[in-house]
Amino acid sequence: MLRMNLREAADTHPLVHLRHRVRVVDVGQDESGVSAASDSGERFRADLLIGADGHRSFVRSHVAPERPNADFAGYVIWLGMVEELKLSYPGPRPSRWEMLHSGESILFGIPAPGADGSTAPGRGRIGWAWYDKHSNPMLHEAGAVANGVVQHSVRPEDVPESILAMLEQEASQWSRPWRDAVLQSIADRNVLGTPIAEYVPLRLIAGRLVLVGNAAHVPTPMTGQGFDSSLLDAEALGRALRGADTTTAPHRLGDYDARLRDAQRLVESGKSFSRSYTAKESPQHGQKRGA
Ligand SMILES: Cc1cc2nc3c(=O)[nH]c(=O)nc-3n(C[C@H](O)[C@H](O)[C@H](O)COP(=O)(O)OP(=O)(O)OC[C@H]3O[C@@H](n4cnc5c(N)ncnc54)[C@H](O)[C@@H]3O)c2cc1C
Incomplete structure (x- = not known):
C-alpha cells in the first residue's frame, strides 16, 4: 500500500519523471553540476544527485570511497x-x-x-x-x-x-x-x-552528491527503523532544499548533514544487538545442528 501511494504521488507530480529498469553505472561531478550514466549509455545532468540506491549503493562508493561497503552482520x-x-x-x-x-x-x-x-x-x-x-x-x-x-x-x-x-x-x-x-x-x-x-555512515554528502536511506545507513532490521529513518532523511533533505536554486542547492546540503548523528546512533544501537546475538554460542544448539 505504501509503495502504491508513493508511486501515485510520483506519477502525478509534474516535476518527477520516473524511469524504470535503468541502472546507474557511473556518476561524476564538477563545479557546475553532477552527471549520471546508465547501463544503456544515457547520460543525465543535474544540480544534485541523490543516491537512494539501497544497501549496496553505487553512489556511496563516490561519497565514502574509503568505506564503500556495508558489512555482513x-x-x-x-x-x-x-x-x-x-x-x-x-x-x-x-x-x-x-x-x-x-x-x-x-x-x-x-x-x-x-x-x-x-x-x-x-x-x-x-x-x-x-x-x-x-x-x-x-x-x-x-x-x-x-x-x-x-x-x-x-x-x-x-x-x-x-x-x-x-x-x-x-x-x-x-x-x-x-x-x-x-x-x-x-x-x-x-x-x-x-x-x-550493517553500515555506520561516515558522511552523507560529498559536494553535490548526497545519500538517503539504506545507501546512507544500514541498520539491522532488529531496530525496526530502517524504513522510517529513510523517510526522515527524505523529509530533512526536502526541508533543507526548499526554495533552493541551482546556485544555492549545494550549500543547503549542510542543513541535511544534521541527520548524520541520528543515523550513526541508530546503526550503532543495532550493531550492539548483532554483536551480542552472534557472540553467544550455546553448546546444546551446536550439538543439535551437528547431530
Ligand atoms: C528482513 C528485513 C526486515 C525489515 N524490517 C523493517 C521494519 O520492520 N521497519 C523498518 O522501518 N525497516 C525495516 N527494514 C529496512 C527497510 O526495508 C529498509 O530500510 C528500506 O527498504 C530502505 O529503503 P531504500 O529506499 O533506502 O532502499 P531499497 O528499498 O533497497 O531501494 C533501493 C533501490 O535502488 C535500486 N538501485 C540499486 N542500485 C541501483 C543502481 N545502480 N541504479 C539504479 N537503481 C539502483 C534498487 O533496485 C532498489 O529499488 C527491514 C529490512 C529487512 C532486510
Whole structure:
C-alpha cells in the first residue's frame, strides 16, 4: 500500500519523471553540476544527485570511497508470508506483532493484511522472520555473502533442503499460529533468506552528491527503523532544499548533514544487538545442528 501511494504521488507530480529498469553505472561531478550514466549509455545532468540506491549503493562508493561497503552482520533472516486461509490454527488472528525467544533463536511474527489490504477474519496473511546465525557457511557457498559483504538474498528456489529440514525440525519451539506459518511456508517452498548487512555512515554528502536511506545507513532490521529513518532523511533533505536554486542547492546540503548523528546512533544501537546475538554460542544448539 505504501509503495502504491508513493508511486501515485510520483506519477502525478509534474516535476518527477520516473524511469524504470535503468541502472546507474557511473556518476561524476564538477563545479557546475553532477552527471549520471546508465547501463544503456544515457547520460543525465543535474544540480544534485541523490543516491537512494539501497544497501549496496553505487553512489556511496563516490561519497565514502574509503568505506564503500556495508558489512555482513553475521546472520541471516529466513522470511515467509502465508495466506491465513491456508492455516488451521485455533483461536483468533493475532492483533499485533510478537517477538519470540527460544534459546538462541529469535522469531518475529507479523499479522499482515491480505494482498487486497483486507484484515477481515481469514483474509489476512501471517508473516514471520527467523534470525539464524548458524547457516553462514551455506551463505558463502551460495555466493550470497562474499568477502564480508552481502551480495544478494537467497531466493526460495535456492534455499537448500537441509536448511528447510532444520527449520522444520526446530519450528516446534514456536507458539501458534507462528509455527503453523513457518511450516506452511516450508511446505510451499516459499522461504527467502536475507543475509543482514550493517553500515555506520561516515558522511552523507560529498559536494553535490548526497545519500538517503539504506545507501546512507544500514541498520539491522532488529531496530525496526530502517524504513522510517529513510523517510526522515527524505523529509530533512526536502526541508533543507526548499526554495533552493541551482546556485544555492549545494550549500543547503549542510542543513541535511544534521541527520548524520541520528543515523550513526541508530546503526550503532543495532550493531550492539548483532554483536551480542552472534557472540553467544550455546553448546546444546551446536550439538543439535551437528547431530
Ligand atoms: C528482513 C528485513 C526486515 C525489515 N524490517 C523493517 C521494519 O520492520 N521497519 C523498518 O522501518 N525497516 C525495516 N527494514 C529496512 C527497510 O526495508 C529498509 O530500510 C528500506 O527498504 C530502505 O529503503 P531504500 O529506499 O533506502 O532502499 P531499497 O528499498 O533497497 O531501494 C533501493 C533501490 O535502488 C535500486 N538501485 C540499486 N542500485 C541501483 C543502481 N545502480 N541504479 C539504479 N537503481 C539502483 C534498487 O533496485 C532498489 O529499488 C527491514 C529490512 C529487512 C532486510
